[in-house]
Amino acid sequence: MSESRSRRFDLIAFDWDGTLYDSTACIVRSIQEAVRDVGGAIPSDEAAAWVIGMALPDALAKAAPDVRPDQYPELVNRYRYHYLQHQDDLSLFSGVLPMLNDLRERGYLLTVATGKSRRGLDHVLAAVELRGMFDDSRTADETAGKPHPLMLEELMAQWSIEPARTLMIGDTTHDLEMARAAGCASVGVSYGAHDTRGFAVLKPLHVAGSVADLHHWLLKHA
Secondary structure: OHHHHHOOOOEEEEOOEOOOEOOHHHHHHHHHHHHHHOOOOOOOHHHHHHOOOOOHHHHHHHHOOOOOHHHHHHHHHHHHHHHHOOHHHOOEOOOHHHHHHHHHHOOOEEEEEEOOOHHHHHHHHOOHHHOOOOOEEEEOOOOOOOOOOHHHHHHHHHHOOOHHHEEEEEOOHHHHHHHHHHOOEEEEEOOOOOOHHHOHHHOOOOEEOOHHHHHHHHHHHO
16 A cells, blocks of 8 residues: 555556657558558658658548548558558567566556557467556547547546546657647657657646656656
8 A cells, every 4th residue: 555655646647649659650551551542742751750640531631631531431441451561560669568567567557558459459469478468558549539538537437536637658749748638648759750849838747758768667666
């Protein structure tokens, strides 16, 4: 009990892609190839990376503003086709598993709040090393896409955790905006999809330059 009360947070919500999972480059390429397939203007790496973390249909629409709405279903299908060609080649960032194990041993509730689909998240969470690692998760297709706070609100309600005791960790401004909208604190990471110059206005407690940096900060300050 004393250790629990000395913690600043009880529930930690992680974004997935670009925060725990080294998938940013694959997602960017898949977006670009999907837009190419439907005849749109191929977005730059930066433009494709900016939409990572949003719900997939919204993300693709923003990445390809010249694509007609009636083409969106095919755009989504082509994105999924390209991503699925490489998803089994992707992996967690080095150091993620030791960090998660340390946090579990210290009694934190570990959750995932991601723009991925439920099907996509369940696929990666089925990996042997991740079974039972997370206490709960929410995806954009079953709640609302970032930066809407519904994912965090549902996670907090499920575990009866107050916003002041909840920490959101992510690599995009969408993650940090979601945390702010939910009344939660946030930590950003600089090794994912977004340029961290947009983080300051959202006031994260820390911006980690690596998984090792994030791990150290969490053990010391969370």
